[in-house]
Amino acid sequence: MNKKLAAALSGAAVVVLTLSGCSSEDEFTVDDWAKKYCDAAKPQIKKEADAEQLIRATASDGKPGDIRTADSKAFQDLSDVYKGYAGAFRTAGTPPVEGGEQLVKEAAAEYDANAKSYLDLKKQVDALDVSDQQEFADGLRPVADGLAKIEQNQSAREKLRSSETGKAMAKQPGCKPAAAQSPAGS
Template sequence: MNKKLAAAFSGGAVLMLVLSGCGGDDGDKKADAWAKKVCDQWQPELKKIETANAEIKRVATESSKPDEVQKTDSAAFATMSESYKTMGTALQQAGVPPVKDGQTTQAAAVKGFEETSKGYFDLKTQMDALDVNDQTKFAEGLKTLAGGLENATKGGKDALTQLNAGGLDKAMNGQKGCQVTVPSASPK
């Protein structure tokens, strides 16, 4: 059975990032110990991301006023930015993973989470700048933001791909802290 590490990327669109593998085998105890350090620190951040995404989805599916959408989305983007920054820091603090090219794997994954953190911060800044008093301009601004989501989330996807390629997928999937599944949502 595959276990999923889902990181919610928002704007009403949830991207599933999956660390494929079965996890839970008694393979490399060092990799499992490393993964536990990371996943234990990731768990609260993944929950924050999931909650932030749910809030974005809520205001996107209700007849919310532009100022409520702006306030909710801005707060959610800020939360996600901070969470991805924290996830990158957790990777760094866990030390070099005990896999071939561990230092390269770690550095690339940390960089990816930092890029996603910055991407969400940029989305927050853009959301804050939207004119809530002009419905047409606000709607156009939301479309532009939605178009920027792929760019904002690329680093996080690359980070997880790097961890998979580094051979850490099974160790991470075996950790309860990395087993968060976020339901998929339809775009705004």
């Protein structure tokens, strides 16, 4: 009889532990995933805005050496940023949504590819001859084309943004654009 009672109590304990282990408090939600991703990505958002501003702030009719220096630094920074975004996806893991693993895998791969593309642009810019303004300007055309290709390479990110994960990310302070993160007046 004691064995039957012990078995019944053990069974009841397993049921209680199982039920308490599956409570909604312990579930990893899409909002939890978004917070984890956005917290990891937050430093990259400001760096990306700064690099893009550096490109815009350098006058297109400026000295070739200044343009090359600014573009080279910006492209290196953007490569690092995109590697950081890919790393943030890997850190956050799989979001608890249908197809979440594939969404993250594709987005991280897209960011990795864009990071490589920015490094390629940096190499192109670094190789440009700054002694002849016209030759330099002609050399920038393929760089501009490369930038356009990077901007078009967003299918995985668009898929992610349009899903439940994108909606959860939009609510997170860490995923807000750099201007939205800075205090008023700065």
